[in-house]
Amino acid sequence: MEDGAVTQMHPDIEFCLATEADYDQVMAMSTDVYSGMDYMGHFYFSWLQEPNRMVFLAKRNGQVIALESVWIVDDGETAVFEGLRVAPWERGQGIARMIQLHCINFIKTNYPEVKRRRQTVGNKLPEVLNKFRILGERSVLIFHFKASDIDGILSYITRAMEAEGKVWQQASLLQDSDVRRIFLDREVIDTVLPNKKIMYDWHPFEPTESNISLLLSKQIRWMADCSEHPHFLSLCLDPYLVSMGQEFLRLNIDMFGKVLDEAKKHLVTQLQISSGKLTGTVLCFLFLDTLLTAKMEEFVKAIPAVEKPNILPQMLLEDDL
Ligand SMILES: CC(C)(COP(=O)(O)OP(=O)(O)OC[C@H]1O[C@@H](n2cnc3c(N)ncnc32)[C@H](O)[C@@H]1OP(=O)(O)O)[C@@H](O)C(=O)NCCC(=O)NCCS
Structure with missing residues (x-):
């Protein structure tokens, strides 16, 4: 070395x-x-x-x-x-x-x-940001709830959306071939993906064949508002234990797109499908476009049995090597 x-x-x-x-x-x-x-x-x-x-x-x-x-x-x-x-x-x-x-x-x-180093940070410390080019920013909405409350939470969200006059429809699960087609589609890259990157948790990936193969090897659930011409996409990794203790599971949901109603639908659908794997206290990390932060915070805050959410910035940084 x-x-x-x-x-x-x-x-x-x-x-x-x-x-x-x-x-x-x-x-x-x-x-x-x-x-x-x-x-x-x-x-x-x-x-x-x-x-x-x-x-x-x-x-x-x-x-x-x-x-x-x-x-x-x-x-x-x-x-x-x-x-x-x-x-x-x-x-x-x-x-x-x-x-x-x-x-x-x-x-x-x-x-x-x-050619380059990239990283994400969950703060805006000038001493860190000043050393990099800032490629973009997303928000991370963090909230927690008891897994035993999940049914009540899901029915609350569904009822709240219906009360807003919205037609309740689940987001669609994508197959591997859909994932390749959609995440390599120029229009999706330019208009849906944040900073033209596939953001998986805190990792930035260029939308390339090799990166998609790598991501498809992980336990990720990929969803879209519609598989033909999607305007909203989400990824969810299987929940995993965090060091806070045996009782704490972390559930990451990455959302791509700027449509508020779709963000709510994807939240319900991803939670619904994950619900069988949830135990103890669930720490949900929702990564989303900054345009949706305030509205989604308001929405999540109103859900009974959900603790008051915290918000972090997710800054995507780059420098040359
Ligand atoms: C943040 C942490 C790693 C700093 O460690 P440290 O040894 O006290 O830091 P240093 O004495 O080297 O001084 C800070 C230097 O690290 C850099 N730094 C601090 N946080 C950084 C980060 N998240 N990413 C990159 N560089 C970082 C500073 O810019 C500074 O660099 P400089 O000396 O070139 O100006 C330490 O406080 C820590 O382990 N915190 C808990 C874990 C954590 O928050 N990690 C950050 C993950 S994003």
């Missing part, structure tokens, strides 16, 4: 690729990450197996003190950075900067065809 400059400045810190044996130390330094809603416990082992993904660690005296992951996508042209964290007792000393620099040096040396 070509990280000579970084390691010379900090001789007691070493960088290495993560292994399964590092899991306990990684989790031990991640307890406060994302207020306990961290995904790392669920994804750590699969990240280690994922083709074209590397998980880097910084260690001081053999102890894990930082993590950053790099996933090379877009036919080898983009390095998506993700998962950055520094142990609470090591923050404020430039460790985050060092591990990112290490990753960049590693990519430049070992993957010279990579």
Whole structure:
């Protein structure tokens, strides 16, 4: 690994690729990450197996003190950075900067065809944003509810839509062949996808054949308002446990498009289909166009049994490598 400059400045810190044996130390330094809603416990082992993904660690005296992951996508042209964290007792000393620099040096040396770094962040800190080009912004509406309340929640939403005089119709489930056709369609890319990207959770992907094949290998449910000429699309990953405790399941729903009624329909349909897999407390992360944020917040707030939603920005950032 070509990280000579970084390691010379900090001789007691070493960088290495993560292994399964590092899991306990990684989790031990991640307890406060994302207020306990961290995904790392669920994804750590699969990240280690994922083709074209590397998980880097910084260690001081053999102890894990930082993590950053790099996933090379877009036919080898983009390095998506993700998962950055520094142990609470090591923050404020430039460790985050060092591990990112290490990753960049590693990519430049070992993957010279990579043109750019991309990442998403859930804040608008100027010290972070100033270092990147801002490609776009979405909103993340986060709300939680008890899985045992799901039937009441679904019937409330359906009744609320009918009361607005809307014809209630489920969003359509897409087959793999529909997904390829729709997500490679020029008009959909230009008019429906946010910043012409397929955003899956916090990951940006160019709409390419190879990225779609990669995404089709995941447990994702793809839906559209209509499969022929869609104006609204959504993706939903199977719910997974987060570190807050055994009782907390995270459910991510990505929405693409600007039509409010479709956002409501996709929310109900995705929740309905997921309902059999929901247990304990469900933390629903709804990623959507900023134009829909206020109206969807109002809509979700009115649902009985749903806790008051929080809103985060999702900033898509890029720089050249
Ligand atoms: C955010 C965090 C990683 C910063 O770690 P740190 O070691 O204290 O940070 P540093 O001392 O290196 O100083 C901050 C540097 O990291 C950069 N940085 C901070 N947050 C960043 C982020 N989310 N993405 C990229 N760079 C970031 C800053 O721009 C700054 O860079 P500079 O030195 O080139 O100006 C740390 O507080 C942490 O682990 N927080 C909890 C997890 C988290 O929020 N991760 C962010 C995920 S988006």
